[in-house]
Amino acid sequence: MSNPIFSSLLLTLLLAFSLPSTSSNPTNPTPTPWPHQFHSTLFMNRSGTLQMIDLWYDWPNGRNFNIIQNQLGTLTYDLEWNNGTSFVYTLDSTRECRVLALEVGILRPNWLDGGNYLGQRYMDGFLCNVWEKEEFIWYYEDVVSKRPVFWVFYSGYSAHVMTFEVGKVLEDARWQAPVYCFDETGKMNSLLIESVANADLHAELGYCWRGWGSSALGMGTGSGSESNDNGWAGAGPGVVLKTLAVIGGAILLKRLTKSTTRWDHTRLVARSLSGEKYTKEQASRDPDNFFNLRWLSCPAAEMVDGSKILYFEKAFWRTPHKPFRQRFIMVKPCPNEMKCDVELSTYAIRDAEEYKNFCDRPKDQRPQPEEVIGDIAEHLTTIYLKRCQRGQRCLYEGSTPSDGFPNTWNGATYCTSELSVVKNNEIHSWDRGYDDDGNQVWGVKGAPYEFKPAPASSFVDMFPPLSFPTASFVLRE
Ligand SMILES: *[C@@H]1O[C@H](CO)[C@@H](O)[C@H](O)[C@H]1NC(C)=O
Numbered sequence: 001m002s003n004p005i006f007s008s009l010l011l012t013l014l015l016a017f018s019l020p021s022t023s024s025n026p027t028n029p030t031p032t033p034w035p036h037q038f039h040s041t042l043f044m045n046r047s048g049t050l051q052m053i054d055l056w057y058d059w060p061n062g063r064n065f066n067i068i069q070n071q072l073g074t075l076t077y078d079l080e081w082n083n084g085t086s087f088v089y090t091l092d093s094t095r096e097c098r099v100l101a102l103e104v105g106i107l108r109p110n111w112l113d114g115g116n117y118l119g120q121r122y123m124d125g126f127l128c129n130v131w132e133k134e135e136f137i138w139y140y141e142d143v144v145s146k147r148p149v150f151w152v153f154y155s156g157y158s159a160h161v162m163t164f165e166v167g168k169v170l171e172d173a174r175w176q177a178p179v180y181c182f183d184e185t186g187k188m189n190s191l192l193i194e195s196v197a198n199a200d201l202h203a204e205l206g207y208c209w210r211g212w213g214s215s216a217l218g219m220g221t222g223s224g225s226e227s228n229d230n231g232w233a234g235a236g237p238g239v240v241l242k243t244l245a246v247i248g249g250a251i252l253l254k255r256l257t258k259s260t261t262r263w264d265h266t267r268l269v270a271r272s273l274s275g276e277k278y279t280k281e282q283a284s285r286d287p288d289n290f291f292n293l294r295w296l297s298c299p300a301a302e303m304v305d306g307s308k309i310l311y312f313e314k315a316f317w318r319t320p321h322k323p324f325r326q327r328f329i330m331v332k333p334c335p336n337e338m339k340c341d342v343e344l345s346t347y348a349i350r351d352a353e354e355y356k357n358f359c360d361r362p363k364d365q366r367p368q369p370e371e372v373i374g375d376i377a378e379h380l381t382t383i384y385l386k387r388c389q390r391g392q393r394c395l396y397e398g399s400t401p402s403d404g405f406p407n408t409w410n411g412a413t414y415c416t417s418e419l420s421v422v423k424n425n426e427i428h429s430w431d432r433g434y435d436d437d438g439n440q441v442w443g444v445k446g447a448p449y450e451f452k453p454a455p456a457s458s459f460v461d462m463f464p465p466l467s468f469p470t471a472s473f474v475l476r477e
Pocket residue numbers: 045046047048049050156
């Protein structure tokens with residue numbers, strides 16, 4: 001809630017979640033569910049940028065309102081409905097409005113359920129019980145009054161709760177977005193946000209997916225005009241900053257729905273693996289140990305369950321048309337019971353010859369998705385990727401299980417693979433074969449290959465432009 005966009009869902013869920021919550025025991029207390037209606041004023045601090053937020057949470061009516069006063073600056077209204085529509089607007093002469101269609105509604109009153117209890121700490125002079133949820137938010141609740149006192153997001157964006165009035169409701173007339181949020185026909189100027197969780201990764205890692213950042217919003221140029229085609233109603237780039245607050249809340253919601261998040265990780269990993277990458281830098285640094293290799297990968301098909309099939313080939317950069325390794329990579333979320341985020345499985349290709357330079361060819365000259373699925377041959381390896389801890393250079397890293405997978409190349413009996421996805425779409429990959437006695441018989445020694453994207457990659461268009469220009473939002477943060 002850097003902006004409490006809070007929760008929602010449907011009437012049925014509403015009923016389901018209104019059941020009495022489990023009672024706390026003293027050693028492992030549970031957070032008090034939010035009152036179904038309240039008004040709170042929050043003192044927000046985002047790395048020294050201060051805001052006051054008037055928060056009106058109204059669960060029974062499926063709505064939430066953040067009225068955001070920037071210090072000595074603009075007043076922005078962020079009105080959120082549990083059908084996923086949010087209106088972010090000003091009421092001054094700038095008449096800015098942006099309509100967002102989020103995948104999620106407002107937070108449920110019990111959104112903190114399942115948080116990890118961390119014990120008691122003082123905050124702002126109040127003794128508090130503290131919980132952490134999803135390594136995303138740390139929440140402090142007064143031990144005696146059970147009111148929230150403070151919360152802070154992993155990004156450092158914090159909220160001090162100044163007032164908390166249970167049962168207070170804002171009059172209906174105020175829950176009305178201004179007329180300039182709608183076009184002449186009364187339709188909303190809307191923009192679909194596909195995946196908010198990605199925003200969070202981008203924010204955190206400064207990761208920039210070329211092609212759908214600045215151009216989609218006209219942010220990079222600072223011109224507001226082209227943006228209008230994309231759902232902005234007379235809003236300049238400034239609005240983006242103001243709406244950051246909103247996105248934070250939506251991210252939180254996505255975070256809280258873990259299964260969705262794994263699909264977001266899947267998409268991000270698939271994207272990072274795609275493209276044309278070289279080990280040129282490494283090869284010039286250490287020519288005795290590393291070749292300059294070309295990595296080329298692109299989406300080839302999608303399975304009914306949403307798993308993505310990438311075609312992948314590796315070649316020496318001088319002979320890109322003769323790849324020495326060709327694979328399909330299936331990218332999908334890790335099974336629920338496993339402690340990882342994304343599963344990467346490699347498969348041999350039936351009729352590999354047909355696939356040489358697949359990604360370099362125009363789409364109509366490639367095997368089509370149905371053929372791709374038919375050409376998936378034996379399973380070779382699976383790597384389980386986990387999201388990296390904050391502060392690390394990587395985004396995801398993982399390996400095959402320690403006993404690896406069967407392999408017979410050059411006297412090997414098994415092979416292992418390690419892979420990490422690093423900022424800026426870099427991939428570090430280390431494949432090694434071992435014999436019966438555990439001696440390495442193939443693969444580079446000492447360190448993984450570091451594949452860096454080719455500077456003028458032609459692969460920016462491989463994925464359909466996301467409907468949500470996440471990167472530009474977040475990079476400004
Ligand atoms: C805001 O947060 C920063 C740390 O991000 C801190 O240094 C600063 O003192 C805070 N300002 C206020 C007014 O609390």
